[in-house]
Amino acid sequence: MPSLKLININQLVSYNSETKGMEIRENVEIAIDDGVIAEIGYKVNGTDKQIDCNGKLVTPGFVDAHTHPVFLNGREDEFVMRLKGVTYEEIAAEGGGIINSVKDVRRASENELIARVSSRMDRFLTLGTTTIESKSGYGLNTDSEIKSLKVIDEVNKSHKIDMIATFMGAHAIPPEFKDSTDEYVDLICNEMLPAVVHQGIAQFNDVFCENGYFTIDQSRRILSKGKDKGLIPRMHADEFNDSGAAKLAAEVGAISADHLMHVSNAGIEA
Structure with a gap:
């Protein structure tokens, strides 16, 4: 028996596994059992506990x-x-x-x-x-x-x-390292990343690869070091200039390359 039922749903937006796209169903109900959707239909199994959606839209x-x-x-x-x-x-x-x-x-x-x-x-x-x-x-x-x-x-x-959680020690160069950016990269690779991994408090490792922030070579080093330690690469890439960051994201197997306002065709292809 479901523990909760949602009724009076005007439209339900859900995922269709066959078409791999969005599906909209109208005038349906949802049965939930222990926090998991158990049934979707025009009339689902009953329970005393219910939420009246008052003809509204329901989405994931x-x-x-x-x-x-x-x-x-x-x-x-x-x-x-x-x-x-x-x-x-x-x-x-x-x-x-x-x-x-x-x-x-x-x-x-x-x-x-x-x-x-x-x-x-x-x-x-x-x-x-x-x-x-x-x-x-x-x-x-x-x-x-x-x-x-x-x-x-x-x-x-x-x-x-x-x-x-994503670790992003490479978000910017702090003031105390403005004249020694490679030393800050050393700190990230040799101290920050090991500490983060030791405590198990992040899944991803992100770098802002951009002029005035981290170069391609610095970004590659940080992302590769994190990847070696089990952190999945992500990137802030080509936000202000085409720096080649999108191509680097492909090279290191980044799960995402964000921003991309100035990405080149070659970066998109990569």
Whole structure:
């Protein structure tokens, strides 16, 4: 006997395994048994516990495949600047952007960040998102990157939403390494990645491969090192320029290459 039934569904959007596409069914009910969909039909097996959907649309939970949820304060002012034509690079050159968030995350306690991230997850869930890929990357030193991933791990355990963790120590060059970027890459490869893998708090390893951030060679090194340790590669690729990052993503077997606003035809083919 199902433990829950959803009734009065106007339209149900689901996946059709035969056509491998979207399927829309009208005026159906859903029976759920112990958290698993047991039956979909015009009249499903009965149970006393039911939710009246009042003729609304029902969909599977949304999946957000690219998020950076571990930060203290928003950067809405920078969004307004972007709308006025100021570039991402210009904002970063003035100490804004990623580095602006890094300052806050480094000084924040783990409990402060857990509270902020939990609140954001409440909002995600309200809007129908049930799974999110969750990157670190606003710590940019070993302690703060580990802290960020621990926050993701703790919220994932306590919240209804599913959070899939990505280590992104290679999100930007921190100020203390601005004149020695290869030394920061050494830190990622020799200290951060081993610490992340030892604690088992990430599934993926992401790099921002872009002019002013990480070069092709640096990105290859970081992604290969992570892959050797069992972390699946991901990339921020060709966002501002065609740097060849999409081709590198294919080379290292990245599960995703995100942004791609300036990807070349060769990058797409790769």
